[in-house]
Amino acid sequence: MTKVIFVTGAGGVGKTTIAGAVASGAAVVGTSTLVVTVDPARRLAQALGLSVLTNEPSPVPGLPALEAAMLDATASWEALVRRHTDGDTAERLVANRFFRAIADRFPAGQAYAAAEETAHLAESGQYEFIVVDTPPVGGAADFFEAPSRIRSLVAGRALRVLTGPAIPGRRVLYSLTARPVLRLADRLLGGPLLEDIGEFLIDLRTTYDGIRARTGDVEALFGAAHTVVATTADPGPMAQARRLLSHGPGTAKTVLVNRTVPAEWASLGDAGGDPYARNLARWGGEARRQQQVLASLADTAFSPWAIPLVTPAPTSIPELASLVPAPALDQILS
């Protein structure tokens, strides 16, 4: 059975690189692995020796067990609608000017489409490991909430409020303009939009059964996956990490703290010495600051693994593969 590993965390902590590192670490021992990113980071493509990443998994040169793909998040919302309703309704939905306005502006839809695509790849059984670089949504936890958000969108709560408790057939909405609720909505919005929204919501409702069943699969996938919580030793990312550790799905979690400075520097250097000693004192201050921030994880059950700040950034598979400490990699892949 395919094991799925989600790499999650605040923006800017190096999720994409860490996803590449975990996948490379799994694949160097010959285990069939796919790394999926939604982030058009050229660095990852470069480090993997690929000129571009596409929707189709492509083999990574020099590492036969590893394939890489980049999900196109903008096309995926449309694909989602097409997958879950009949052709005519899908055409109407996609052509609706309201849909076109929100299609590329609904991050939960894109996040959910990425999750559903991951479930699809996991079910194919082609890979032993699938490592997913999760898309940045509002907060890091949002990715895992995307299925329930999508469900509530298509469940038509808005539709029920507009038309009353019964889900009507098409076109019924227009005969209901006498309803006080609609008169109110009309004053708030302006008329023609309301018809568009009504039509949109009625059509969208047809995707509900498909999406409800599928969101269940996706949530089961989340629960069974291993979550790698990536962070840096900074207050914002650490707060996100704590939230993901207490509220994120599943129980198998590993914390990786990226860009750490050697702890032993904390007591070194001389702020009044020569330029080299002063430089070491400054970086020693950075080491102390990082340790203070890391201490805030002490009350959780998770002990973080440090990934050192390296320069230049990893540019090859062996460099990527050695980025994550071996015992941490064992914990993630076991």
Place this chain on the structure above:
Amino acid sequence: MLDRRLLIVTGKGGVGRSAVTAALARARARRGERVLALALGAGPGLAAHLGAAELTAVPRTAAEGVRGSEVVPDAALDEYVRRRIGANPLRLASRVFRVLAHAVPGIRDIVLLGKVVFEATEGVWDAVVVDAPPAGQIDSTLRAPSVIESLVPSGTVHDEAARLRTVLQDEDQTEIVTVATPDELALSEAGGVAATADDLGLTRSRVLIANRVLEDPGFSSPPPEDFESGAAARLHLGLRSEQQPLLSAARAAVHLPLLFGLSSPAEIAAALADLVPVR
């Protein structure tokens, strides 16, 4: 530069948006201005950088006389309905509107942005500094007025959208401040914000701030002996040599240094307030 009434601060997640927002707010307040620092869907960072325990929908006094507050979506939606419809069937209207705003992301954006513009144009503040959504998401906020204007041919939401667009386009009132750390992704997302702003004809008053820039350490090669000071020197030189070409290509108007050893957000914001070029 950095002297408009409405400063919208954005940038890739993790580059220090909240720190720069708080620093700009503090610097403006030090000039004796009445300043509101406003968090717009930006996470909890701003409160800490203002030295406040938390921010709420009601402005409260934080460090250096800056008032801090947060745009709370439900409160902003209710306030919008109250302003537009008046008191009558308020609860029903609020409920309908919340549901509509949930289903139509553009409407929600209009209302939240409307709250920001309301504060900036009401005359209570000399400066409203907004900790705005990160670069990846601010697109939908900035585009919302144009999208709604074209979707809704007339009516109150249409008029509100048109008014917001005018304010966002006014270079005398509004400044877009983009923060980037000197790395490829952060700078490319900053470029994305500029492209969106161009596309929408938004204010030409824009400032790119490079944050966490590594300064010249006073040496150009590692020391001969290979101890910890050598490792720290190589790290500093290596990171700096990655930053320098990116910085010279980006031509940021403001460079703020990495502040070594400072860990409290309030301390960082106070130190940055000394360094931002607010007269």
